[in-house]
Structures are given as structure tokens and as C-alpha cells.
Amino acid sequence: MPKLTETQTLILSAGAxxxxxxxxxxxxxxxxxxxxxxVTKMIERGWLQEVDANLRRGEPLWREIGDGHGTTLVVTEAGLLAIGIEPVVVQTMAAIRKHAAEAPAPKPVTPRAGTKQAMLIAMLQAPEGATMEAIIAATGWQAHSARGAMSGALGKKLGLVVTSVKEEGRGRVYRIGQSG
Structure with a gap:
């Protein structure tokens, strides 16, 4: 393996x-x-690698590649070995990056059948939607409890978008997944 220059040693040591x-x-x-x-010589020798920069985490840019994206430089296992450091940290970081890239989307939460929450969702998904009076009659909840369920359990926990529209003759009608 070629001998490292002082500058190359500084870059690899700081990166490690x-x-x-x-x-x-x-x-x-x-x-x-x-x-x-x-940097070009260090990449050719396998001591550095150019990877996509995570701008949300504030990783520094080596070069821009367009559309608001860029690359950063990471010390490789070979680079760590060149300065006498075991590459365990690099392997761990590579595994973390790989896992983050391949992580499956979170499984959607589905309410249990036969619950008041499931009944509320079914009422709100119907084309005609549901009025507050109908929700109160079906669930036995107070109006503030029904509004809390729509905002908290359905909106925040399940990620459903509950809309409401005033309709002639019916008053305020609540729906999921439709605009009225």
C-alpha cells in the first residue's frame, strides 16, 4: 500500500x-x-468514498450534483486501516445507512372490528358522511368526545384526514377521504 502523505493522514484521522x-x-x-x-487520489486508492449527503442532518457537501442534492466524503474501511484503525465503526455506520435505506414503510394501523372507533370510521367513510348528532346517537359519546376521537385517534394516531362541511338542511357533516 502506498505511503500516506501528511495531508492524507490528517484527512483520514479527522474523518475517523x-x-x-x-x-x-x-x-x-x-x-x-x-x-x-x-481527494481524487484518495478515492482511487479506496480510502475515501463519495456518498449522497444527508442535507437534513447537515452533512457537509463535497460537490453538488443538481436538484438540491450533493455528495459528501466518507472514510472507508481501507482508509481506516491505512491509519491503523479497526473498521468496526465504518461497518456499523454502513449497516445503519443500509437499514435506513431499506427500512420498510410502517405498517398501517387498523382498528379492531366492532369497536366504536371502527363504527365512527365507517360512518365517516360513507359517501353521505355523518353529522355530529348521528355520531352521538351511534356511539353514545358526548360531542366533545366525538370531536376528540376524530382529531386525536383518527387524525393524529391513524393519520386519517377528517373534513367537515356545512350542508343545506343537514348542518355540519364530517367525512374521511372526501371533500364535500
């Missing part, structure tokens, strides 16, 4: 100490063509 083994920012004074040449 950062969360996610991110190699940026580069050492002071290293910018422009010199930075590009150094």
Missing part, C-alpha cells in the same frame, strides 16, 4: 473521529485544485 466517518471539512489551506487532486 467524526460521526459517520465524514471526511469533511478538509484541513485548512487545502482547497481548489489541490483539494480536488488529493
Amino acid at each position: 473521529q467524526r460521526p459517520g466517518n465524514i471526511a469533511l471539512p478538509l484541513p485548512k489551506g487545502l482547497h481548489g485544485a489541490a483539494a480536488k487532486m488529493t
